[in-house]
Amino acid sequence: MLKVNNVTLSFGGLVANNDISMEVPAGKIIGLIGPNGAGKTTFFNIVSGVYKPDKGTIVFNGTEIQGKRPYQINKLGIARTYQVINLFKKMTVIDNVVVGMHSRLNQGYFSALFKTKKAREEEKMAYEKALELLDFVGLKNRAYQLADSLSYGEQRILEICRGLASNPQLLLLDEPAAGMNATEKVELDQLMQKILKKDIGILIIEHDMKLMMGVADYLYVLNYGKLLAHGVTADIQANPEVIAAYLGGDE
């Protein structure tokens, strides 16, 4: 589904991502790990269109997407969450989700201005679907509160829900468990399993190794912007290079 070929991006003299290739199939959870500053979030920003890579291609369902704008990539079926919570704080929870549907709704300017019958029906459908989605992630009873009144963990879940609203085939999760307590982490794990059943592929950055080893089907390890290793979780856990990178052991 997603195929990244030899992507390189540098900022000035710093090579943030160096010759990275990876593959994300549908219905699987692919983990991206590495020490702080390894270039994981930069990689997400490249895939989601925030940065344009200097070299390499990103192919999503047969279309080259490198260099496209974030809103275009969202429309093609890639949704994301952010490392730092990036919700629309002064909007209600349900409105956050409906904004997530933006690229799947059709009303244009004039049908909105005159509130045509079609536009009204679409709005009704959108809010119903948003409620369903909130029910799916377990935030239905919060629908009409402002997004910033939610707890930290709930805000992270809302970001995932907002991402799901665009009906993506690929979901990029940037440290979804950060700041969550143990119970919330279990719920997040269950939610991801539910998302997989919709045949959505997940690419996830996470520092919580326990969570990561439990959920990920396959792992890629970044270090200093380079791909250090990749493989199934058991192999990665046993890989001496990976252990050295994390523990700073001698080489």
Added chain:
Amino acid sequence: MNKLLEKKNPAKHIKSFGFLALLLLLPVIFTAVDFTYGITISCFVAIYVIAVSGIDIVFGYCGQISMGHAAFYAVGAYGSALLSSKLNIPIIISMFIAPVIAAILGALLAYPASKLVFHFLSLATIAFGEITYQLILQSPGGITGNAVGLATKKVNLFGFAFNTSFRFYYLALAFVLLLLAAKTNLVSSRVGRAFVAIRENTHAAEGMGVNARKYKVIAFATSAFFTAVAGSMYAHFVGYISPDTFTNKQSVLFITMLLFGGTASKPGPIIGAIAVLLLNEALRSMENMQMLVYGFLLLIVILLLPGGIFGMIKDLFYKYTHRGGKENAKS
């Protein structure tokens, strides 16, 4: 927002019907109590409500500052005055064409300016306002009458002339209702949600599929249209326009009204326009103090009432209805 829940509330219908009846009777009441000046003020309130509601779309909802909206006010006023006098277009049509021109200008300004962050955007819009002011003050061929200004005709619809405050009030009321309905529709739609998303977090909005540049341009153009409609109403109500009305001071007045009343709401611009205009009337005898007063108002609002008067009312209402208990979800 939660309009799905509000639907079919008979009490609300009766309230809005009563409100409309009051608005319709207002000039009659003013005439009965022998205070016809009140009708003139009401007409100005209507004009300002439209202008400020327009700015609310771009500033309140979309989060993009404009300190140059007097320019669009001028395009509406001069545009309609010139189109009707030089090209003999019926005024009611020129009052529509001029705002369309303003909307196009707004889009042309917003397209390059949409990349600018807040403070640079405010500088760019100040510059735009100043350029427009200079252009009407020293116009090519003196078409705007330069410093002398222009006399404008009154609106005449099928032989009925809106040549008194009493008559013009009803035309203005119709415009207000029409444009506020359009604004309400727009802000509660996919387009309006995109505006607010851009205001709240442009980065995330783009990530959620919103083409931020496109929607900033749309917000700017719509807001220019509204303010230009107000400008054209001003021109054909007062009967005379001159550059003095379209200085930066006018832009500041718009923003003051909006901040004072409260941003991103329907009542905010209405409350702001009424409050500031009444204050203006009260301070009529010391006209050179006006800017000072606006300055104080802005300081008060920014420091003490970030939500404006309407925001304060909303907060009080919320506190009143949620006394004691913890906030409970609506569903």
